[in-house]
Amino acid sequence: MHSGFDRLCGYVQQQMGMQATNDNIYIFMNKPRNQVKLLCWEGDGFSIYHKRLEKGCFEMPEETDDKKHINITSQQLQLILQGISLKSVHKRKRYQHFEQKCE
Secondary structure (H helix, E strand, O other): OOOOHHHHHHHHHHHOOOOOOOOOEEEEEOOOOOEEEEEEEOOOOEEEEEEEOOOOOOOOOOOOOOOOOOOOOHHHHHHHHHOOOHHHOOOOOOOOOOOOOOO
C-alpha cells in the first residue's frame, strides 16, 4: 500500500496489459483486505482514493478465469466500500434498453 501514482500506473500497464488513462477505475487491495486504493484518470491527471478500515475487511468479488483482473460495476464498488456483502444483495429485474447496430 506504499505505491504511488507511477507504480500503480505501472501495475496497470505491465501486469494487466491495460492503459491507465482510460475511463476505468483501478482497484488495489492489500492482503488483509483492510486497505484499498482506487486509481482514476480524470482527463488532466490521476487521482488516488485510499481507505483504511479500523475494523473488518473489504469483500473481494468472485474471481473469473482471468486472474489478472476482475470487472465490477460502479454500484458493486460502492457496496464494497460501504461494507455491504455482494453475496447478500439481490437486484430486482429491471428493463434494459439495448441499442441495435445498423449495418
